[in-house]
Amino acid sequence: MTLWRDIKGTLQPFWITLGYLFQKPVTIQYPEVKRTPPPRYRARIVLTRDPDGGERCVACHLCSGACPVDCISMQAAEDADGRRYAAWFRINFSRCIFCGLCAEACPTLAIQMTPDYEICNRDILNLVYEKEDLLIDGCGKDTQYNFYEHAGIGVANERGRNQDEYGPVDPKSLLP
Ligand code: SF4
Ligand code: SF4
Numbered sequence: 001m002t003l004w005r006d007i008k009g010t011l012q013p014f015w016i017t018l019g020y021l022f023q024k025p026v027t028i029q030y031p032e033v034k035r036t037p038p039p040r041y042r043a044r045i046v047l048t049r050d051p052d053g054g055e056r057c058v059a060c061h062l063c064s065g066a067c068p069v070d071c072i073s074m075q076a077a078e079d080a081d082g083r084r085y086a087a088w089f090r091i092n093f094s095r096c097i098f099c100g101l102c103a104e105a106c107p108t109l110a111i112q113m114t115p116d117y118e119i120c121n122r123d124i125l126n127l128v129y130e131k132e133d134l135l136i137d138g139c140g141k142d143t144q145y146n147f148y149e150h151a152g153i154g155v156a157n158e159r160g161r162n163q164d165e166y167g168p169v170d171p172k173s174l175l176p
Contacts, residue, residue: 041115042098045091047131048112048140055135056110056147059086063102063111071095072102083148089131094124108147112140 028035037043048056059076071094077087102111121127139145150164 037115037117039115042100042113043117044114044119045102045134046112046114046136046140047089047110047134048136048138050146050148051139051144052146055085056108057086057089058084058108058147060107062105062107066101066105068099068101069095069097086131089134091129091134093119093127093129109142109145
C-alpha cells in the first residue's frame with residue numbers, strides 16, 4: 001500500500017506536466033503585448049481635482065498617517081478664503097508598497113490609485129514624485145464628488161451655501 005502511494009506520488013506530477021504541454025501557453029510577450037489590469041488594480045498614485053477644477057487635497061495628513069512605510073510627505077497651506085491646500089506634496093515610490101491605505105484614508109477622494117503599473121526607473125531618485133508629477137487635470141474615479149460642497153470652505157465665508165451646511169442662525173431667535 002505504501003509502495004503504491006509512493007509510485008502514485010512520483011508519477012502524478014509528471015502526468016500534470018504532460019497535460020500542460022498540450023495547452024495553449026499563457027505567457028504574454030510584455031512589453032510588446034500589455035495586459036489591461038482590472039479597474040481597481042493598485043499602481044501609480046495620482047492627486048485628483050474637484051469637478052470645478054480645484055485641488056481636492058486639503059493637506060490633512062491622513063494619508064501620510066495611514067501609510068505604513070512613511071513615503072508620503074507634504075506641507076499644509078491656506079489661501080485667502082480659508083481653503084486649505086498642499087503647498088508641496090511628495091510620494092517616494094521607491095518605498096511605496098501600493099497597499100492603497102492612503103486612498104482609503106483620504107476624506108476628499110484626492111489621492112487615488114490608478115492601474116498604471118509602468119513606473120519602473122533605474123534611477124531611484126526619479127521615483128520621488130512631487131505634486132506637479134502627481135496632480136492630474138481630472139476627477140479620477142469619482143467625477144461628481146466635491147468635498148467643499150459638503151464641508152464648506154471656512155468660517156470667514158457666508159454659511160449655508162453648501163449641500164450639508166446650515167444657514168446662519170440668529171442666536172436671539174433661539175431665546176424663549
Ligand atoms: S499605497 Fe500604501 S505604501 Fe503607497 S503611499 Fe499609499 S499608503 Fe503608502
Ligand atoms: S491626499 Fe487626502 S488624505 Fe492626503 S492630505 Fe490630501 S486630503 Fe488629506
